[in-house]
Amino acid sequence: MYKVRLWSVRRSRFMEGLYNTVNPAIIAVLKGITKVFGKKLDKPITAAEAGLKGFLFDCQMCGNCALSKTGMSCPMNCPKTIRNGPCGGVRPNGMCEVKPEMRCVWVAAWDGASRMKDGDAIKSIDFAVDHREKGTSTWLKLAREELAEDAK
Amino acid sequence: MIEEIQDAETLGTNPGDPLPQLPGHVSHGRFERVLRAGHFAVTTEIAPPDSADPDEVLTRASLFDGYVDAINATDGSGAHCHMSSLAVCAILTRAGYSPILQISCRDRNRIAIQGDTLGAAALGVCNALCLSGDDVGAGDHPEAKPVFDFDSVSLTRTLRVLRDESRFLSGRKLDLAPKLFIGSSINPFVPPIANRADQLAKKIEAGAEYIQSQYCFDMDVLKDFMSKAVDMGLTEKAYILIGVGVLPSARTAKWMRANVPGVHIPDNIIKRLEGADKPLREGRNICVEIMQQLKETAGVSGVHVMAYRQEKWVKDVVKRSGVLDGRVPWSPETEELN
Ligand code: SF4
Numbered sequence: 001m002y003k004v005r006l007w008s009v010r011r012s013r014f015m016e017g018l019y020n021t022v023n024p025a026i027i028a029v030l031k032g033i034t035k036v037f038g039k040k041l042d043k044p045i046t047a048a049e050a051g052l053k054g055f056l057f058d059c060q061m062c063g064n065c066a067l068s069k070t071g072m073s074c075p076m077n078c079p080k081t082i083r084n085g086p087c088g089g090v091r092p093n094g095m096c097e098v099k100p101e102m103r104c105v106w107v108a109a110w111d112g113a114s115r116m117k118d119g120d121a122i123k124s125i126d127f128a129v130d131h132r133e134k135g136t137s138t139w140l141k142l143a144r145e146e147l148a149e150d151a152k
Numbered sequence: 153m154i155e156e157i158q159d160a161e162t163l164g165t166n167p168g169d170p171l172p173q174l175p176g177h178v179s180h181g182r183f184e185r186v187l188r189a190g191h192f193a194v195t196t197e198i199a200p201p202d203s204a205d206p207d208e209v210l211t212r213a214s215l216f217d218g219y220v221d222a223i224n225a226t227d228g229s230g231a232h233c234h235m236s237s238l239a240v241c242a243i244l245t246r247a248g249y250s251p252i253l254q255i256s257c258r259d260r261n262r263i264a265i266q267g268d269t270l271g272a273a274a275l276g277v278c279n280a281l282c283l284s285g286d287d288v289g290a291g292d293h294p295e296a297k298p299v300f301d302f303d304s305v306s307l308t309r310t311l312r313v314l315r316d317e318s319r320f321l322s323g324r325k326l327d328l329a330p331k332l333f334i335g336s337s338i339n340p341f342v343p344p345i346a347n348r349a350d351q352l353a354k355k356i357e358a359g360a361e362y363i364q365s366q367y368c369f370d371m372d373v374l375k376d377f378m379s380k381a382v383d384m385g386l387t388e389k390a391y392i393l394i395g396v397g398v399l400p401s402a403r404t405a406k407w408m409r410a411n412v413p414g415v416h417i418p419d420n421i422i423k424r425l426e427g428a429d430k431p432l433r434e435g436r437n438i439c440v441e442i443m444q445q446l447k448e449t450a451g452v453s454g455v456h457v458m459a460y461r462q463e464k465w466v467k468d469v470v471k472r473s474g475v476l477d478g479r480v481p482w483s484p485e486t487e488e489l490n
Contacts (some may be wrong), residue, residue: 080257080300084306088337088366098287098289107344128262
């Protein structure tokens with residue numbers, strides 16, 4: 001939801017804190033779940049992630065979540081899906097070149113990042129997304145990566 | 153030097169027969185030579201024809217003879233269909249010009265772009281400019297599918313991988329890497345203005361070796377941006393060329409400001425055009441003045457003159473501005489390499 005999304009970016013520092021505490025907890029739980037159930041619960045877990053992040057950030061489930069690096073503003077809402085933005089077309093009032101009724105997600109991102117503890121993360125380059133991961137859960141990906149790490 | 157001149161004459165005019173690559177240079181091109189030699193560079197933009205006629209490209213390029221160091225070939229700018237930038241560049245290299253291949257992320261995915269980059273280098277192109285690209289909705293085919301597999305930063309990095317690591321993104325090795333001088337763009341004049349220098353830093357970190365900016369009609373904003381860039385050490389790492397334009401009338405200026413994404417024209421410029429007896433002449437005066445101020449601005453390595461439908465005036469403004477300091481850039485008629 002556009003309004004909630006703007007709200008989340010305005011409270012980027014709070015959301016960052018929340019994210020930093022909740023995310024590891026979710027991932028820890030998911031590690032347990034995937035150990036027991038394998039891939040059986042992937043669908044509902046993915047749906048839960050899509051629902052929660054969709055509500056808060058208008059998450060598009062790209063499967064390459066970068067929220068913590070983009071001021072809590074989801075870059076996949078950019079009509080050009082720019083991951084290191086903004087483009088040069090931003091309107092003088094900060095609205096999007098393509099959708100004049102939407103605040104440029106990257107104007108929001110730099111603004112959000114300026115309030116975050118780890119806001120400088122926005123300055124690091126985010127390479128183009130892996131399109132195979134569209135629609136998949138970033139939570140499950142992180143959980144499985146951690147499991148693989150643990151197994152090493 | 154004599155050898156170099158002979159090389160330029162005998163070799164520089166055939167695709168695949170570029171100039172010798174100088175030590176410390178990444179490309180064989182003349183544009184890189186001009187910048188690395190410390191000259192104030194002048195580039196411009198060619199409007200690609202809506203035609204399959206190669207002569208039309210050469211006719212349009214000849215308008216700039218002796219006044220520009222490189223010519224940008226736009227890639228479907230404004231999301232309008234024209235002759236492709238790759239083809240325009242190939243035609244220009246054949247005549248010995250030094251074109252800049254603009255690559256936009258809008259129309260091609262990473263497979264097509266990497267292939268085209270190799271092809272361009274094989275055809276003698278020495279410069280590439282990485283752009284995100286305009287939205288399809290702005291053009292004459294709004295029903296087209298926008299691709300945007302990359303953004304300009306990922307694209308820049310990809311070209312560096314091709315050139316410096318001699319491999320595709322997939323890891324597959326190239327037999328010969330494309331020797332390209334790689335650039336990207338910046339627009340310091342639109343929000344988030346406070347972060348535009350940070351974004352410039354990202355583009356340079358991704359691998360941009362030169363930058364061409366959007367139109368500058370506001371020296372105050374530009375000076376702030378450049379002083380940040382200088383303080384951050386960015387002008388040591390990349391050559392910054394600032395875009396300038398020729399406005400033919402107050403009406404066009406207002407139209408551009410309202411309709412062309414990313415164009416910022418302050419009210420004082422519009423007022424000047426409105427108050428002028430000869431607005432066309434005044435538009436060129438404004439351009440000349442801005443160029444002269446840019447030449448004196450720390451960290452600025454050149455200007456990029458964008459004069460869409462005003463191409464015939466490029467020579468005039470460059471000449472009157474004096475930014476070339478008497479230097480005569482290469483053209484097909486030039487006997488000597490500068
Ligand atoms: S203005 Fe912002 S949101 Fe719109 S296309 Fe450009 S970067 Fe994306």
